[in-house]
Amino acid sequence: MPMTEGFIEVTGGKVWYQRHDAMTDRTPVIVLHGGPGSSHYSLQGLRVLAEDRPVIFYDQLGCGNSDRPNDTFLWNLDRFVEELGQIKEALSLDEFHILGHSWGTTLAAAYYLSKPEGVKSIIFSSPCLSAPLWAEDQERNRKLLPLDVQQTLKTCEANGTTDSKEYKDATTIFNKHFVCRLDPFPEFLKKGAHYKNPEVYNIMWGPSEFHVTGNLKDFDCTSELKDIHVPTLYTCGRYDEATPASTEYFSSLTLEGKFHVFEQSAHMPYLEEPEEYVRVIGSFLKEVDDKK
Numbered sequence: 001m002p003m004t005e006g007f008i009e010v011t012g013g014k015v016w017y018q019r020h021d022a023m024t025d026r027t028p029v030i031v032l033h034g035g036p037g038s039s040h041y042s043l044q045g046l047r048v049l050a051e052d053r054p055v056i057f058y059d060q061l062g063c064g065n066s067d068r069p070n071d072t073f074l075w076n077l078d079r080f081v082e083e084l085g086q087i088k089e090a091l092s093l094d095e096f097h098i099l100g101h102s103w104g105t106t107l108a109a110a111y112y113l114s115k116p117e118g119v120k121s122i123i124f125s126s127p128c129l130s131a132p133l134w135a136e137d138q139e140r141n142r143k144l145l146p147l148d149v150q151q152t153l154k155t156c157e158a159n160g161t162t163d164s165k166e167y168k169d170a171t172t173i174f175n176k177h178f179v180c181r182l183d184p185f186p187e188f189l190k191k192g193a194h195y196k197n198p199e200v201y202n203i204m205w206g207p208s209e210f211h212v213t214g215n216l217k218d219f220d221c222t223s224e225l226k227d228i229h230v231p232t233l234y235t236c237g238r239y240d241e242a243t244p245a246s247t248e249y250f251s252s253l254t255l256e257g258k259f260h261v262f263e264q265s266a267h268m269p270y271l272e273e274p275e276e277y278v279r280v281i282g283s284f285l286k287e288v289d290d291k292k
Contacts, residue, residue, distance in 0.1 A: 001050045008058075008090040010083045012074040013067030017058035017087065020050035026289050027120050028054035029097040032084070032104030034126075036075070036216075037200030039064030041192035043101065043270060048278055052286065056096075058087055063197040075203045076215055081111045094118055097285055101125040102242070102267065103205070109221050112228060121231040121288045123281060126242035126267050129250050130220040131212055137243045138210035141178050149173050153210075162207035171208050178241040179209065179267040186271065209241055225253035231291075232257045233284045237265030237272065258284070 005018040018040070019028075029049060033040045040057040041064065049055045059066040061074065061083060084107065088096070095118045100108030105127035112119055128134050142150055149170045156167035180189070206213035234251035236242045244261050251257035260280055262269035270277045 001047075007066075008087055010061060010086045011079055012061050012071060012083075013069045015058055015061050015067070015083065015087065016065035017056060017091070019057075019091070020047045020055045022050045022053050022055075024052060026053035026286075027095050027097055028056055028093060029099050029285060030056040030058075030084075030087075030093070032098060032100040032107050033057075033060065033064075034102030034104050035060070035063065035196070035201055036080075036103050036204040037063045037197040038103075039192070039195035041195045042189060042268065045274055046099070046270060046278070046281075049282055049285070052282060053097075053289075056091065056093075059195070062200045064195045068197060072199070072203060075200050077106070077110055077204075077219065080107050081114055084111050085114075085116060088116070088118065095120050097121045097123070097288070099123040099125060099281065100127075101270070102128055103216075105129060106216065106219060109225075109228075112230075113221060113224050119230055121233070121285065122228065123233045123235065123284065124247075124250065125270070125281075126236045126240050127234060127247055127250055128242060129225065130222050130246075131217050132220055133222070133246055134242070135210070135212045135217075137246055138241060141241060141243075142174070142210060145174060145177065157207075157211055162211065167207070174208070174210060177266070178239060180272065181239060181266045182268075182272055189271075222250065222253060225250060225257075226255070228254045228256075230256065231284075231288045233260065233281075234258065235260045235262065235269070235280065237262045237267060237269045239266040240269075241267050 002021040007014040039059045098108045105124040152170040204214040232254045236247040251259040262273050265272035
């Protein structure tokens, strides 16, 4: 497929984007990666969706191939919403689908609720639409871990030693249960670790997936999900830290909300069940397009 890439000027610097064009006139989908401070790297396999439609990736400011400015005041939700609007304008996207994963769903929701034009549908993949509810879910998930791991996490958080090797090792065990259950852990992901920016993650989220201390800790848009008036798909893995119960709850609040669980996955079904993930996402996008 034809592919173009380049940089777009946004508030605070330049962001890198990549567009995979299709031989069809179907509506493009823009992919919002997780993090905050991650990159499109782990999601790049979704370029196969370009068999049906243009697929647009970009690395949010501060990570991946994009600029990494030192201004910590840039790391807030409103600026990332503004950034997405600037990308939409630069790429002349009159109408488009949004596929957000993890923190990308927070961004997708906040962007849509700012009332932009042109959003045709939204896919909330492993959603985080309420940081308080996410934190509650992780408290329950932590209780499923071995007792010594639970104690290590609790002690390090109480002592402020979340940057210690003990805490990181315990976090790895949590991740094997609820983030990516592939064993061995993909070398592909290890090689892409340098694309992440831990500073952005720490400022906005915290020291780990389950210890929320950053400026997103009070984010909660559940009361506004009723205001989403486009077709919406909510998905998660059976063992996802974005739990099936919470994901289904979110979907029930949206008039045109659909819900799907990937039965063999945790938080990364696009890697854990790639064929099934692409099938479900692709079918939803085609169904929305064919409603015309």
